[in-house]
Amino acid sequence: MLRSHGGGGRTLPSASLTRTSMTSSRRQRTHEQVLQVLAQHGDLTRAELGRLTGLSRSAIASAVTLLSDEGLLTEQTPVPAGTGARGRRPTVVALRRRPGVVLAIDFGHSHITAAIADTSGRLLAESSAALDVDSQPQQALDTATELAAQALARTGHTSGAITGIAAGIPGPLDIRTQAVRAPTILREWIGLNPAEELTRRFGQPVAIANDADMGARGEHTFGAARRIDDFLYIKASHGIGAGLVLAGRTYRGSSGIAGEIGHTHLEGATNLCRCGNRGCLETVVSITEVRRQLAHVLPTEHLSGQSGEARGEPPSLTELASRPAAARVITDAGRTLGLVLADLVNCLNPAAVILGGELSAAGEPLAEGVRESINRYAQPASANAVTITTSTLQQRSELLGAVATAIQQSAVGQVPSV
Numbered sequence: 001m002l003r004s005h006g007g008g009g010r011t012l013p014s015a016s017l018t019r020t021s022m023t024s025s026r027r028q029r030t031h032e033q034v035l036q037v038l039a040q041h042g043d044l045t046r047a048e049l050g051r052l053t054g055l056s057r058s059a060i061a062s063a064v065t066l067l068s069d070e071g072l073l074t075e076q077t078p079v080p081a082g083t084g085a086r087g088r089r090p091t092v093v094a095l096r097r098r099p100g101v102v103l104a105i106d107f108g109h110s111h112i113t114a115a116i117a118d119t120s121g122r123l124l125a126e127s128s129a130a131l132d133v134d135s136q137p138q139q140a141l142d143t144a145t146e147l148a149a150q151a152l153a154r155t156g157h158t159s160g161a162i163t164g165i166a167a168g169i170p171g172p173l174d175i176r177t178q179a180v181r182a183p184t185i186l187r188e189w190i191g192l193n194p195a196e197e198l199t200r201r202f203g204q205p206v207a208i209a210n211d212a213d214m215g216a217r218g219e220h221t222f223g224a225a226r227r228i229d230d231f232l233y234i235k236a237s238h239g240i241g242a243g244l245v246l247a248g249r250t251y252r253g254s255s256g257i258a259g260e261i262g263h264t265h266l267e268g269a270t271n272l273c274r275c276g277n278r279g280c281l282e283t284v285v286s287i288t289e290v291r292r293q294l295a296h297v298l299p300t301e302h303l304s305g306q307s308g309e310a311r312g313e314p315p316s317l318t319e320l321a322s323r324p325a326a327a328r329v330i331t332d333a334g335r336t337l338g339l340v341l342a343d344l345v346n347c348l349n350p351a352a353v354i355l356g357g358e359l360s361a362a363g364e365p366l367a368e369g370v371r372e373s374i375n376r377y378a379q380p381a382s383a384n385a386v387t388i389t390t391s392t393l394q395q396r397s398e399l400l401g402a403v404a405t406a407i408q409q410s411a412v413g414q415v416p417s418v
């Protein structure tokens with residue numbers, strides 16, 4: 001992913017050439033690991049870098065020296081917090097942040113958000129639009145471009161200030177081609193290469209990833225999964241997907257489509273799913289279905305906002321979840337989601353399950369249902385090892401994951417993988 005650090009144009013015997021290129025590729029991987037860990041965790045000591053990457057002291061020393069020479073890293077002694085500080089303080093290694101801003105785009109099934117952030121991750125401006133993203137890919141890509149221009153204008157910057165761009169896509173992406181796969185899920189996007197399309201529109205490289213993977217990245221960098229290296233991020237909105245982070249890295253499977261848990265079959269469920277099967281998890285627990293169920297148990301005025309409490313706006317899921325009847329519906333949805341997650345907990349033994357997406361606005365009643373099912377159906381040792389929480393990023397996990405990816409691109413000067 002990074003540019004080659006090997007130099008020279010000498011002609012070498014073939015055996016030496018093979019060994020040299022192997023060494024160079026190993027060194028490249030090492031450098032990539034160091035940069036990725038710094039992009040995710042911020043400033044770190046060499047010892048922390050060693051622990052988080054699993055690399056030896058000498059490998060870290062060599063990588064820090066070479067990457068510093070290339071201007072990608074800096075190493076400095078932190079300023080003491082108080083005047084009385086004594087003793088030798090370890091130096092910290094930091095990514096050399098470029099001046100400028102980054103652009104992050106979050107495509108949902110029914111919305112698009114574009115945001116401009118500085119290179120420390122602070123959001124400066126945001127623009128959103130509601131759109132049927134699934135059935136109008138070209139319009140969605142055009143709208144994203146317009147929203148980005150609006151957000152950028154609000155910051156007072158010009159497009160020349162953008163040093164990294166990343167976007168999350170609400171569908172399976174082929175890891176080998178970056179094209180959208182699985183025609184039964186995002187039918188109108190099949191064969192489209194969103195990275196190429198967006199790169200053409202913005203005139204600079206755009207990193208893309210599946211939205212749940214972006215959400216996991218957002219939680220890992222800025223949210224509930226900071227310094228947790230084995231966790232599941234669940235995006236529960238109009239669709240349901242999982243971002244799997246195992247041993248500190250996103251796990252995408254052999255072709256990039258791991259985590260499509262929304263299409264797990266539920267025994268006894270018969271509703272037709274958008275994938276063509278019946279009884280998928282999404283048909284029972286999507287935000288659309290949960291809102292439909294809430295309509296059964298709440299008076300109409302509570303759902304339409306006519307009660308005066310929301311001044312014409314429908315009340316949020318957070319408000320609805322405070323009502324006992326609604327909380328029961330939401331906890332029940334959590335139990336159903338937890339049935340599927342219990343199997344994943346058994347398989348993967350994560351330290352945390354972080355619930356994100358629009359459904360996570362329901363908060364504790366949702367987490368409680370998930371927890372009940374995991375405690376009931378996962379093996380006790382795995383159930384005891386996992387913490388179930390809702391995201392603290394207020395449905396911006398995917399957007400902030402794109403920010404983190406764009407910052408990495410900005411620091412490294414190349415499109416990173418998520």
Ligand SMILES: [Zn+2]
Nearest residue numbers: 263273275280
């Ligand atoms: Zn399905």
